[in-house]
Amino acid sequence: MRRFLERHPLWSLVILVAVAVLLWLILAPWPPGMVETFGRKKVFLNALFNGITLGALYFLVASGFTLIFGLMRNINLAHGSLYLLGGYIGYEITEWTGSWLASFVIAFVAVAILGIVLQVTIFRWMEGQDLRQTLVTIGVSIVMADIMLWIWGGDFYQILPPDWLVGAVETPLISSISRRTGDPSYLKYPMVRLVIFFAAVVIGVVMWWLLNRTRIGIMIRAGVDDRDMLAASGVRIQLVFVIVFAFGAGLAGLAGVVGGTFQSLAPGEDIRFLLASLVVVIVGGMGSITGAALGALLIGLAEQFGSVYMPTYAVVGTFLIMVAVLAFRPQGLLGRK
């Protein structure tokens, strides 16, 4: 922190000012002039919060993607299909048992098992052949997409959250001040989104902890840095690969339940979330969990602010961010060369 301040005084200043402006935008009631140019504060706050929660969802999907990529150099283009499958499984479990929480566990486990099957039956036999692995995952995603279409059809599904999550909570943030009475009104925000956001933060922290503080995590990180060294150290590298693939796939399945709850499930969502993961990981830096978090936040915010303030080009905006990152920092914001 201190070193950063010393080495990049200008950047530190810019970041400080940006944080201050953001805090003011969030906390202070907006003067009328601002409301006229930028619209109501409530719209801004909603876009901000939606962006952050969407970022949380993207992080859940992309972190598994980036972990698998980082360790095995395998672009799993079936990752979006794992997400959608997890969502459908979560939907069925919620319908069947009525337990929203159980659906998370079962979706995670089911998709993780599928991940193990894929790793053991296919990927371990073509190690080091990046292109072939990528092509195989494309094949898997086409097959999975059609099987899911076969089973669940083309309808939209939404997973219903339990009662205690339905409704909105009042946050202590002022959204506007009534001109007549001078009473402040506070922002209301859907409970389920807040819970999902906090869950994503918890999962992120747990992942960080696993990777940095446990034996298996340290082995995985060593493998990301230098695979040969890991293999040479006598670790059963195949076992590490299987665990990572299962965990990454399971995360995608879990994210599917999250996505199915506060968005919806339908054919095509697999490609949407695959692309989102791609862009998040390119922007954040391949193989970096922190990078995935940063990239997911940026892309989530860009999409939400885009759809509020520039509705026509919301999706294009996220790709522009990607192009800009590629042009100036090809390895991604937090990626290493």
Place this chain on the structure above:
Amino acid sequence: MAATTNTLNPDADRAAPSAAQSLPDWLNRIHPAVWLLALFLLFVPAFTNDFIQLQVFGWAFVLGMIALSLMFLAGYGGMVSLVQMTVAGCAGYMYAIFGHSAFMEVSLGWPWWATIPIALIIAVLFGTISGALAVRTEGIYTIMITLAIASAFFYFTRQNYTIFNGFSGFNAVRPPPLFGVDWKQATPFYYLSLFFATLSFLAVLYVSRSSFGLALQGVRDNARRMEALGFNVTAHRIAAYSFAALIAAVAGILLTWLNGQISPGTAGIGPVIDILIIAVVGGLRHPIGPFIGALIYVVLRTFALDALVAVGIAGERFQLLIGLGFLLIVLFSPDGVLGLWSRWRARLRKRRSEL
């Protein structure tokens, strides 16, 4: 052997000029099977109906050209670019925007001799810029980046109404009535697409053995070494993207003529992946591969539906069939159908030598 006798003994040549000997050297080297294939392709319209000429052969030639542009980059340059279908789509869009369509509020109505070059130039520029972005990274990253660019183009065209007319795109896009021929008719379009497919096939074959092509293959095998021999590796890679973009752009205009329309779905994520499937299934080792892949794809696409229904499976499971077939090919023959063919021939030769 014929060539050496020619040079060693020129008098014999003059004394008895036979047809075979007076032909240039390179013509003599062409395999008889190639002549047979050429003859067959020339006479296809004589024994097929309009549907086969347009929707099977015409479509396969056009898709084959787009897949060929991918094969050139992947096979000789080691760069798997998923942006080639998008380049084709870009050319088609530009042709519709600068030329004529049913949507004349946007289309500018310029004459064909201006529209076609402009469409090609813009599409090649687009392909080159995409390439310049993609070559900043290497190997597996190229796939991710080009896929992302392709989807950006898809979403942009779908959401932009002022230039690209959004979701519906442009209808009634026609080829110019050059030489008084209606090129949209089956037989003329068949020959038109055959001509350009052959031209691009020969061009790729020729360029692959030129100085540039040799250098590109050097870059593919060992970029650092090429740099240390004085080659500008980045420039070679970008130039390869430009060349591939030209082929894809020509194919894109042909595709727009064939369909009579262009819309975001033409270069959607599905078609982008399909081009990769075509190139890989056909084989990335030789420029004939993409055309074989395209023909298989088109035949499956056209007839598999009926075949599936005939054996009692719902026709919608077509996608599953394509996916499974693709999986089988990449799992068991990384070099595609071409790889299967050469393996089969090697086995045959082995068995013959054992006998």
Place this chain on the structure above:
Amino acid sequence: MASVAERLSAAGTANALELRGVSRLFGALVALDDVTMSVRPGERRAVLGSNGAGKTTLFNAVTGDFPPSSGVIRFFGEDITWFPPHERIRRGLRRTYQISLLFGDLSVLDNVYLACRGVSRGRFSLLRPRRNDALMQSAIELVEAVHLSAVRERLVAQLSYGEQRQLEIALALAGAPRFILFDEPAAGLAPGERAELVEILSSLPRHIGYIIIEHDMDVALRVAESVSMMHNGRILKEGTPAEIESDREVQELYLGGGHG
């Protein structure tokens, strides 16, 4: 015109290679530490030092494979510190690699042809190379110069190790080299092949200078007129082969260190 004249006159007087305060860091590791060194045109210098002394890092900095973290590199008077590798090659700098980097699927002649093409015009030519054009002729001569004519048409992957090392040298001789960096050309060669290497190196035209990294003192001192001794990323000593051989510090550090 003035700038060309300036460059030519500078080239006439300047050192072939001049390094001023060149350092290279890998994270916290200092691989090159403030190296200053100059080599005259046509001079033949050996760089000695144990593994990890920074010899190959020095080459990588000069050829631009991994540019230096700080310092200035001049090539015949021209500041090339930030040039991309191919620009340095086009100015007459060459190198060979310790581990052969060759095109295994191409023939010996095609490898050399590529090297000739890399430093000539028409790199982007869409014409096919012909057997009788000037570049192909010079490629054939180069193959001859490194004693590989017998295996000219063979694929490089099928060559013996020693032949691959010889081909490595042919690639460095393509075009009009003015200065060559040889990275352990004798490593892994049989005694007979070493003699052949010494012969090839000594028969190079007098105007071509080089730096050679070599563990085999016998080879190094026979083909070099001057020696730089590196240790821990620094230049420790410079002098004639005789001076270096008799230097006590050098003997302790290097010659005594299991290499005798």
